[in-house]
Amino acid sequence: MIKNAKPKIGIVSLGCPRNLVDSEVILGNLKNKGYKITDVQAADIAIVNTCCFIKEAKEESIETILELADLKTQGKIKKLIVSGCLPQRYKKELIPHLKEVDAFVGRLSLDNFPKERYNLVPKHFAYLKISEGCNNNCSYCVIPKIKGRFRSRQIEDILGEVKSMDENNTKEINIIGQDVTSYGLDIYKKPSLVRLLKKIISETNNIKWIRLLYTYPNHIDDELVELIAENKKICRYLDLPIQHVNNRILKLMGRKITKEQITSLIKKLRNRIPGIAIRTSLIVGFPSETEEEFQELLAFIGKIKFERLGVFMYSREEDTAAYDFKNQIPQKVKEERLHKIMSMQQVIAQEVNSKYLNTxxxxxxxxxxxxxxxxxxxxxxxxxxxxxxxxxxxxxxxxxxxxxxxxxxxxxxxxxxxxxx
CATH class of the missing domain: 2.40.50.140 (Nucleic acid-binding proteins)
Structure with missing residues (x-):
């Protein structure tokens, strides 16, 4: 190494696109300070940006930390830093067991966003984080404990980043946050996602696709639906996690919506935006979910035929209301229910895709x-x-x-x- 040269830094980014943005922000700030960014295997300093949303995410984070700790023991890396959700939630518990880690760093401040991030994905698409935290307080979700209350970025700050993406010939931006449809409620005292989208549309030239991820069903209003319907830059695609449809389970989840309202919203979206692809996420095996309630969910999927669908087994997380709920569902039953949904969705997905043939x-x-x-x-x-x-x-x-x-x-x-x- 050249004398006085700054060390090379590599990062392993785990979890969702929101975490990926945080990793790009971290590397962007470090690059601006003169550090060289490299693959983690060739780095002097390795950073693991962790996730701990569910059990599997925690296990992956710990395994990755241990793998890099082994590289440090072998002398292949000099320092190991662990950032993100895992230390934010479990720092005190981690310190005694991970002696190889030089520093634990929690969540990122929205004030830390540089104008240019370091791309960890191909430069023609990007994730645009417009908010952090969540106020919805679903009973199964630990995000509010880790990320804090909902906080929007200023429109001017977001536009500065978007213009930089546009100048770099980015073609697609994917708008993310814990709940993008709540954007602006805290700082502008009213829903402001449509206002933000209109600004992005009017002030960019190269960006052709604007995609909305992580929307919350309760907060989708007619103004947003109309904008998607009328503007070709906004993808006819909506990530709309509903989690379940049985009203008793929805109430236990703290979702503040009913099956009837979900059905009405989907009908409105499909009527007003022909050809829209709706992606949803579901949870099976929530505490006390009966076979009859699961069958209700399964029948709903068969009737609605979501274009895209992901399903998770309920993960019992400390510091959530559902952790103490009675009648936890056995793992085997959760696995069976997940398999039944994915088997049904496989048939639906084939049916959806068959409509594209020869077009x-x-x-x-x-x-x-x-x-x-x-x-x-x-x-x-x-x-x-x-x-x-x-x-x-x-x-x-x-x-x-x-x-x-x-x-x-x-x-x-x-x-x-x-x-x-």
Whole structure:
């Protein structure tokens, strides 16, 4: 190492896109201070940005820390820093057991956002975090304990970041937060997501897709629905976690919505925004969930036919109201219920995708596949990393960030096969 040169820094980012943004912010700040960013295997200082939302996330975080601690013991890295949700929640418990860790750092302040982040994803798409924390206080969720109360970023601050993305030829932004539909309630005293979206639309040139992730059903109003329906820059796609539909379970979850209201909202979205892809998330095995209540959820999925769906087994988390609920569901039953939903969704997804057969659609190229003349792409109905892919065959050279028209020649459960037109 050159004398007085700053050490090289690498990061392992775990968990959701919100965590990924935090990792990019951390690296952006460090790069601005003159540090060289590198792969964690080649780093002098390794950072693990952790997640502890559910049991599996905690286990992955601990395993990653231990792997890097082993590299430190071998002398391959000099310092190890653990950041994010895990130390925010368990710092006192971690310190005695992880002697190899040099520092534990909790949650990131919204004031720390630099104008330019260090990209950990291809530069043609980006995640835009507009808020932190959550006030919804669902009974199963530990996020308010970790992230604190809901806090919006100032519109001017967000626009500064968006303009930088636009200047860097970003084509798609995915708007994220714990609840993006509550944006502005704290600092502007009224819902301000539509106001923010209109500003982004009017002040950008290269960004073509604006995607809304992590919306909250209660907070979707007619103004937002109309904007999605009328503006082509906003993807006809909505990430709408409903978690369950049985009214007793919804009440126990603290969701403040009913099955009837959920049904009405979905009907409104599909009527007003033809072709919209609705992604939802569900929880099975919530304490005291009966077989009859699960069957009600299963029947609802079969009737509504969500275009995209993810399902989680309930994870019993300390510091949540549901931790002390009676009639915890056995793990085997949770697994069986999850399998039944995913089996049904597999059939639904095939049915949804079959409608694309022999149609021409526009896709966004994400990357070149190792196979000759093959590219990986996404439709407007597919968010990065969680939804399906389009395998595009093209003799013409294509680049990440290109929008191209393709004809769908085959469909699978979750993916599509296409030729460039």
């Amino acid at each position: 021409e659609i526009e896709v966004l190229i994400d990357e070149k596949d190792p196979k000759e003349n093959l590219y990986l792409a996404r439709t407007e109905a597919d968010a990065p990393e969680v939804d399906g892919m389009v395998y595009v065959h093209s003799k013409d050279r294509l680049n990440p960030g290109d929008f191209v028209k393709v004809k769908i020649k085959d469909t699978y459960e979750y993916d599509l096969d296409a030729d460039k037109v």
